[in-house]
Amino acid sequence: MRICRWIAVGFPLWVVLGCAWAWFFPDQWAWVGPLIKPGLGVIMLGMGLTLRVQDFQSVIRHPVCVLIGVAAQFTVMPASGWLLATTFGLEPGLAIGLILVSCCPGGTASNVVCYLARANVPLSVLMTMTSTFTAVVMTPLLTKWLAGSILNVDAWGLFKSMIQIVLLPLVAGIAVNSLLDRMRNPEPIRRWVGALGPVLSVWIIVLIVGYIVGVNRLSISAVAGPLFVSVLLLHLSGFGLGYVLMKLAGKPEAFRRTVSIEVGMQNSGLGAALAKEHFPQYAVAPVPAAISAVYHCLIGSILAAIWGRDGSDARRSEADDVGEADRDAS
Numbered sequence: 001m002r003i004c005r006w007i008a009v010g011f012p013l014w015v016v017l018g019c020a021w022a023w024f025f026p027d028q029w030a031w032v033g034p035l036i037k038p039g040l041g042v043i044m045l046g047m048g049l050t051l052r053v054q055d056f057q058s059v060i061r062h063p064v065c066v067l068i069g070v071a072a073q074f075t076v077m078p079a080s081g082w083l084l085a086t087t088f089g090l091e092p093g094l095a096i097g098l099i100l101v102s103c104c105p106g107g108t109a110s111n112v113v114c115y116l117a118r119a120n121v122p123l124s125v126l127m128t129m130t131s132t133f134t135a136v137v138m139t140p141l142l143t144k145w146l147a148g149s150i151l152n153v154d155a156w157g158l159f160k161s162m163i164q165i166v167l168l169p170l171v172a173g174i175a176v177n178s179l180l181d182r183m184r185n186p187e188p189i190r191r192w193v194g195a196l197g198p199v200l201s202v203w204i205i206v207l208i209v210g211y212i213v214g215v216n217r218l219s220i221s222a223v224a225g226p227l228f229v230s231v232l233l234l235h236l237s238g239f240g241l242g243y244v245l246m247k248l249a250g251k252p253e254a255f256r257r258t259v260s261i262e263v264g265m266q267n268s269g270l271g272a273a274l275a276k277e278h279f280p281q282y283a284v285a286p287v288p289a290a291i292s293a294v295y296h297c298l299i300g301s302i303l304a305a306i307w308g309r310d311g312s313d314a315r316r317s318e319a320d321d322v323g324e325a326d327r328d329a330s
Helices: 002-009 011-024 026-048 053-061 063-073 076-087 092-102 109-116 121-147 155-180 187-215 217-222 224-248 253-264 268-278 287-308 318-329
Strands: none
Touching (some): 011 187, 011 287, 026 121, 026 187, 026 268, 063 076, 063 224, 063 253, 076 092, 076 121, 092 224, 109 187, 109 253, 109 287, 155 187, 155 268, 187 217, 217 224, 217 287, 224 287, 253 287, 268 287
16 A cells, blocks of 8 residues: 555656656557547546545535635636637647646646645545536537637537546446445455555556657657747646635635645646547647646645645644635635
């Protein structure tokens, strides 16, 4: 179990090493292409296996912070993605890729980063879950709205992909987890799922990102300047504005850190898979998602290192944090 946690915590390092490997030996990553879509489905299935019906009840009982965070996820990031793509005059393939990844939900790696940053882990999990389900509808609609002027966007096709890659595996995972409640002693199985799930997710994301970097090495070299700057600014805006919004709302430090991380860290693997599937005429469309994975992991890790060394422990019990949030809201 300890080695599984060590592997999950080292996510940023594995992403950087995978990208470096793919950059210098791209032919060794060609086999990953057909596995991208089913790989994302496996990640979503693993996420579903960690969720219970009670988690949805928690959202209903204490919706304020979750709603603020999810609203920020689907306003701050998409608006930043469109603004940056327009400002930097990115070519259509890169523009659609940047906008698409900005419209994706939060990534599961954010839960690990929240733990290391002494943020509110239960809130992080609830936000990831809620934004992922919301993205089934919002990602196609926002992408169509923001990128429709750049090129034709098949919103219905994106929606069907979201159903296949996100919704069905998530629901299947939740159903299996519910069946485990009928077992005499399901906890050992849950512990193994909780330990192995993040590790599997880490390696799938590393494979996806490495494949995209390797396949598009020459294209990345040609547009490195504006591409790298625009993706960096995208994530800095997410981390920064997520924190500021919660501070303006008067929420505790743990909530500010959590929303900052959740808004700043996208499901880049999903963005890459959707770009590859729905915009094949633009080979570089998945590239912003690959660069995004590197940036948000590095920024999240830096924040986790800074906040994690903070003498004041912002990571309190869910009950204390929610109670304080409810008092603030009243």
